[in-house]
């Protein structure tokens with residue numbers, strides 16, 4: 001069973017506003033991307049990692065991530081694309097071309113750098129058990145409103161049926177390839193798979209798998225790290 005993790009890390013981090021690509025932003029001296037890759041490998045389930053880096057930072061990203069490769073595995077770096085889905089597709093193409101036994105593919109945001117390895121393991125286990133698509137989720141803590149284009153509320157969905165979606169999202173490699181060849185658009189990979197009519201199952205996510213998007217999130221990440229004694 002070849003498990004490969006694709007790590008989209010080519011975003012500009014505009015909402016964070018740190019003046020460098022978000023994946024390279026350090027928390028306690030260690031870039032978010034390095035922490036994300038360490039967490040994937042610490043699960044003991046992932047052998048190979050393919051990172052989609054900002055095109056102008058492929059060399060810098062290769063330098064910081066090459067030492068992370070474990071025995072029998074490799075860390076590849078490719079140039080990412082304009083949108084997250086382009087970066088995932090470019091990394092997937094590389095994985096399917098260069099890593100012959102790729103059967104399960106995880107897609108994991110570099111920005112979710114503090115995801116516990118146990119979440120990675122739960123996703124891989126569920127795909128290995130025969131589910132073609134698996135996502136980690138959390139319940140919704142707030143009441144959610146649907147609004148129209150002018151901001152007027154049109155509905156209050158029952159939040160018991162809503163979930164917040166995290167990564168890593170895990171897939172049968174053939175299903176993910178079909179989803180990315182579909183030409184459809186979605187903000188996550190499972191969104192593409194859903195549109196193929198393939199069932200997507202959920203496993204429990206974790207609050208630490210939060211996406212570092214804003215300065216507030218970065219402050220939360222720093223607090224998390226301080227509270228955990230410095231891992232991952």
Ligand SMILES: Nc1ccn([C@@H]2O[C@H](COP(=O)(O)OP(=O)(O)OP(=O)(O)O)[C@@H](O)[C@H]2O)c(=O)n1
Pocket residue numbers: 007008009010011012013014015016022023052080081082083084085087088109110111112211212213
């Ligand atoms: N063209 C892109 C855009 C995003 N990502 C990656 O997708 C993940 C989720 O994206 P997000 O958190 O929205 O990051 P940014 O696009 O960098 O954020 P912003 O919109 O604030 O610039 C991140 O790890 C990001 O690096 C990517 O690989 N390629």
Ligand SMILES: C[C@](O)(CO)[C@H](O)COP(=O)(O)O
Pocket residue numbers: 084109165166167187188189211
């Ligand atoms: C994939 C994702 O992390 C699921 O929550 C999220 O959709 C990516 O964030 P973006 O801002 O839509 O790029």
